[in-house]
Structures are given as structure tokens and as C-alpha cells.
Amino acid sequence: MAALFAGAAMAQVRYEDILKGPGADWLTYAGTYQGSRYSSLRQITPENVRSLVPAWTYHVPDANGLRTSPIVYRGVMYITNSNALFAIDAATGRLIWRYQDTRARKRGVNRGAAILGDSVYFTTTDNYLVALNRENGSVLFSHKFADVNTGTTSTSAPLVVKDKVLVGSAGGDSGMRGFIVALSAKDGSEIWRKYTVPAKGEPGSETWSDLREWGGAGTWLSGTFDPETNTLFWTTGNPWPDFAGQPRQGTDLYTCSLIALDLETGKMKWYFQFTPHDVHDWDAQSWPMLLEAPWKDANGRSYMRKIVVHANRNGFYYVLDRETGKFLRGTQLIDNLTWAKGLDDNGKPVLIPGHDPTPEGNWVCPSIKGATNWMGQSYNPGTGLLYVLTMQACGLFTTSSQKPVPMKNFAGGGATQAGGQVILRALDPATGKRAWEYPMPGSGNMWTGVVSTASGVVFSGDDDGHLVALDGKTGRHLWHYYTGDDLTASPVTFEVDGRQYVSIASGSNVFAFALFQAGQ
Numbered sequence: 024m025a026a027l028f029a030g031a032a033m034a035q036v037r038y039e040d041i042l043k044g045p046g047a048d049w050l051t052y053a054g055t056y057q058g059s060r061y062s063s064l065r066q067i068t069p070e071n072v073r074s075l076v077p078a079w080t081y082h083v084p085d086a087n088g089l090r091t092s093p094i095v096y097r098g099v100m101y102i103t104n105s106n107a108l109f110a111i112d113a114a115t116g117r118l119i120w121r122y123q124d125t126r127a128r129k130r131g132v133n134r135g136a137a138i139l140g141d142s143v144y145f146t147t148t149d150n151y152l153v154a155l156n157r158e159n160g161s162v163l164f165s166h167k168f169a170d171v172n173t174g175t176t177s178t179s180a181p182l183v184v185k186d187k188v189l190v191g192s193a194g195g196d197s198g199m200r201g202f203i204v205a206l207s208a209k210d211g212s213e214i215w216r217k218y219t220v221p222a223k224g225e226p227g228s229e230t231w232s233d234l235r236e237w238g239g240a241g242t243w244l245s246g247t248f249d250p251e252t253n254t255l256f257w258t259t260g261n262p263w264p265d266f267a268g269q270p271r272q273g274t275d276l277y278t279c280s281l282i283a284l285d286l287e288t289g290k291m292k293w294y295f296q297f298t299p300h301d302v303h304d305w306d307a308q309s310w311p312m313l314l315e316a317p318w319k320d321a322n323g324r325s326y327m328r329k330i331v332v333h334a335n336r337n338g339f340y341y342v343l344d345r346e347t348g349k350f351l352r353g354t355q356l357i358d359n360l361t362w363a364k365g366l367d368d369n370g371k372p373v374l375i376p377g378h379d380p381t382p383e384g385n386w387v388c389p390s391i392k393g394a395t396n397w398m399g400q401s402y403n404p405g406t407g408l409l410y411v412l413t414m415q416a417c418g419l420f421t422t423s424s425q426k427p428v429p430m431k432n433f434a435g436g437g438a439t440q441a442g443g444q445v446i447l448r449a450l451d452p453a454t455g456k457r458a459w460e461y462p463m464p465g466s467g468n469m470w471t472g473v474v475s476t477a478s479g480v481v482f483s484g485d486d487d488g489h490l491v492a493l494d495g496k497t498g499r500h501l502w503h504y505y506t507g508d509d510l511t512a513s514p515v516t517f518e519v520d521g522r523q524y525v526s527i528a529s530g531s532n533v534f535a536f537a538l539f540q541a542g543q
């Protein structure tokens with residue numbers, strides 16, 4: 024396996040390499056800093072995608088419901104499991120090295136790794152950022168950034184930007200105080216930390232009761248980044264207790280929000296709260312995607328406007344000004360939405376009374392899973408379309424009179440979901456208008472993201488465990504492959520020795536596919 028690193032042992036993954044976006048390599052979770060999950064590769068096309076065949080399968084030991092999104096650099100793939108990282112030959116699926124953390128006692132999901140220089144990074148369930156030598160898996164450093172005894176854990180892929188590794192926090196549904204922390208890529212030392220629930224006396228603290236210390240607002244999905252303004256965009260989770268609004272009267276800033284932070288200092292530039300005083304567990308953990316879209320000024324003159332778009336779990340699709348956070352436009356993401364009439368001129372929901380959780384339960388659409396979730400989305404500049412997985416489902420929401428106790432898995436009530444259907448929708452990103460949709464069979468359990476390519480192919484997963492390929496212009500089904508398990512991760516595409524691959528994790532395995540070659 025050392026041959027994979029021959030001539031590349033001294034190669035360094037640079038910030039500029041990540042900035043270019045995916046080609047042969049796939050260097051960050053969402054493919055690009057803008058969050059687009061779009062690849063410039065063209066070998067697999069709508070015309071030949073039917074010739075895709077399995078190239079290899081790698082079984083991940085002790086895995087269940089993998090959520091990892093692979094990182095690929097110069098023919099080596101890096102994938103994660105709970106407290107573990109694997110380096111795999113991306114062309115053959117052969118294991119190169121494996122690192123298993125033996126300190127962490129808790130297991131949990133892990134969404135992937137990050138790469139910079141000669142290091143590959145991931146986080147453990149007990150909140151250590153681990154840096155490994157990408158060639159041999161040796162430990163370069165292991166730095167603790169949070170105390171697991173305060174209810175915080177880590178599930179997201181780190182985001183590397185310049186000399187910083189950005190890490191989020193998870194555990195909000197049990198009571199904790201969310202944060203984003205910037206750590207040194209060199210040694211893991213802390214550069215800055217931004218809490219997403221303000222302390223007493225800080226701006227926004229007046230929107231909280233005394234529960235603010237355990238208020239939630241987890242940051243367990245990676246962010247996006249605008250290099251022109253040096254701005255990070257990060258979404259935040261729901262307030263705690265999830266379904267009991269009475270103990271935390273107020274809008275509960277900065278939960279269920281998109282926050283824009285200065286990369287160098289962590290200072291907040293602006294925020295936008297999608298669901299004030301959320302009582303349905305509709306966190307904002309869905310990708311904030313950075314785009315430029317045709318717009319008209321007050322005089323009717325056209326120009327390209329820098330926007331950030333967000334498909335939200337609460338059932339609405341939002342378009343915001345990227346520089347100020349000003350609400351520009353909003354539309355319904357799903358058809359059956361019962362808790363709000365729409366959005367006002369400032370983007371705040373116009374509530375329909377009688378849809379908060381009660382001891383007897385209230386039937387509300389969307390369900391607790393939300394109209395969408397953390398699954399990766401994709402924007403293809405060739406088709407001009409945004410591809411988003413949506414969920415049509417409703418559920419019963421209840422609340423409890425029990426006193427909230429942090430870190431005891433108390434959500435203040437509960438929620439159920441009855442049935443539901445997953446639909447992949449192609450949207451005009453500037454308006455939210457639907458171009459096409461692909462309804463999926465199944466029980467509404469899938470959590471698969473999307474990747475699109477310059478050739479016009481969209482890859483995703485259906486609700487029956489198939490990796491599927493669709494025509495990006497029309498949504499026409501082109502190809503599918505049954506993985507044998509539920510899909511809970513997002514696909515990626517990359518190239519090794521001139522051959523394009525598509526890869527996805529499923530259950531306890533990672534699959535890779537390529538066009539059929541005679542004699543293989």
C-alpha cells in the first residue's frame with residue numbers, strides 16, 4: 024500500500040486546493056466551502072450511467088448506520104466510524120491503515136473527517152480533536168475541546184479553513200450549551216470559541232429564562248465559508264427542553280438560527296432565527312448554501328446578488344442576503360404544512376394557533392423529522408438547480424409537566440411520526456420554485472444526501488436502500504443499485520487514474536461504483 028504515497032509523501036493539501044472545489048479529489052465534507060456538493064467530473068453521463076457497476080465494497084468493523092461522507096486525496100479515501108478513522112485505497116477498497124481511539128467510552132454517529140497538509144482530522148465522542156498522519160495513521164496530536172460530563176458530545180465532520188479546524192457541538196436534546204470552536208490545525212490549541220446561547224447579560228440573553236445554561240442550540244452540522252468576506256455560516260439546533268416551551272419563555276436566541284461569524288475572531292456579524300421559541304424540535308441543521316443569483320434592484324435593473332439559501336426543517340425555504348442576513352424571500356418547501364400560514368416581511372412565521380404540544384397531543388405537519396434535515400444538498404451551476412431531499416409527513420407532539428433536569432435525556436415531551444414520503448425536489452434557488460420532483464417509495468426512514476456532476480447526473484439514495492442516479496435536468500430515473508441496508512449518508516464522486524467513481528456508505532459498508540471496463 025505504500026505505493027499509493029510514492030511521490031506524494033511530501034504533498035501537502037493546501038487551503039487553496041480545498042478552495043478549488045472537487046475534481047479528482049474530494050477534500051471537504053460538502054465538496055466546496057459554499058456547500059454545493061457539486062463536482063466538475065464528466066466521465067459518468069446520463070447516457071452511460073447505466074453501465075455503472077460495483078468496483079469494491081469495504082466492510083467497516085463494528086459499524087451500524089454509517090453516516091460518514093468520505094474525503095479523497097490522491098487515490099486515498101478517509102472514512103470515519105464512531106471513534107475510528109480508516110484510510111482505504113480508493114481504487115480497490117483495500118485497507119491501508121486504521122486508527123481506533125481506545126479512550127472514549129461512549130459510541131455515537133460520526134459524519135466524517137477533514138484534511139489539511141499531511142494531516143487528517145476527526146473528532147471523538149468524548150470531544151477530542153484527533154490529528155493523524157495521513158500516510159501512516161500515527162497520532163500527531165489529540166486535543167480535548169469540551170467536557171463530555173457537561174452533556175456535550177461530537178458527531179460532525181470538522182471544517183478546515185486556512186490554519187483553523189472548526190468544530191461544532193452536539194447533545195442539545197439532553198441539555199447543554201452549544202458552541203463553535205476554532206482550533207489550531209497545527210496543534211489543536213484553542214483560537215476562539217463562540218457560544219450559541221448567550222450568557223446572562225450578553226446580547227440575546229433577555230430572550231431566555233434561567234435555563235440558558237442548558238439551552239441547547241447545538242452546532243452538530245459542519246458550516247460553510249465565504250472566502251471573499253472571511254465569513255463562516257453555521258446553523259444551530261433547537262432549544263432545550265425540546266417540547267416544553269413554558270420553562271423557557273422567549274424567542275430563545277440563538278437557537279434554530281443561521282449565524283454568520285468572522286473567521287479570525289468568532290465575532291458574530293449577523294444572525295437570522297428561522298423558528299423563534301421552537302417547541303417541535305425543528306432545529307436549523309440543514310446546509311446554508313452560498314450562491315449568486317440574478318436579482319433586480321428597486322429601479323428594475325438586473326444584477327447578480329450574493330445570497331445564502333436554506334431549506335429548513337420547519338417546512339419553509341429561505342433566501343437571505345449573504346452580507347447582512349436580511350430576509351429576501353421565502354416559500355413552502357413541502358405541501359402539507361399546518362403550524363404556520365406563511366412568513367411575514369421579515370421572514371418570521373405567521374403562526375396558526377393550537378399547534379403547540381399538549382399533554383393530550385397535537386397533530387402537526389411537518390413531523391419531528393422535519394421537512395428536510397442534515398442530509399447533503401447539491402447545487403449544479405450547469406442546470407441552475409438546487410437538489411434537496413424533502414419529507415412529507417405529520418406527527419403527534421406532546422408535552423410534559425415534569426420539571427426539566429439537564430443531561431437526563433429529558434426532552435419535555437415527545438413526538439411520533441405516521442408514515443410519510445421522501446421526495447427529492449429540484450428548485451430554482453433564487454425563488455424556491457420547483458422544476459421537478461422525484462417521489463421515492465419506502466417508509467420515510469432515509470437520511471441520504473445528494474451530489475451532482477458537470478455531466479448532468481444527480482446521485483442520491485431512495486427510501487428502499489438504493490443508490491440512484493437521476494437526470495439533473497428532468498429528474499428522470501437513470502440507474503439504481505440495491506445496497507442491502509438503509510442509507511444514512513451522502514454520496515461523493517472522485518477520480519483515480521482517470522477513472523471516475525461514486526461512493527456511499529450504507530449500514531456497515533462503504534460502496535464504490537465505476538463504469539464497466541472489459542476484463543475487470
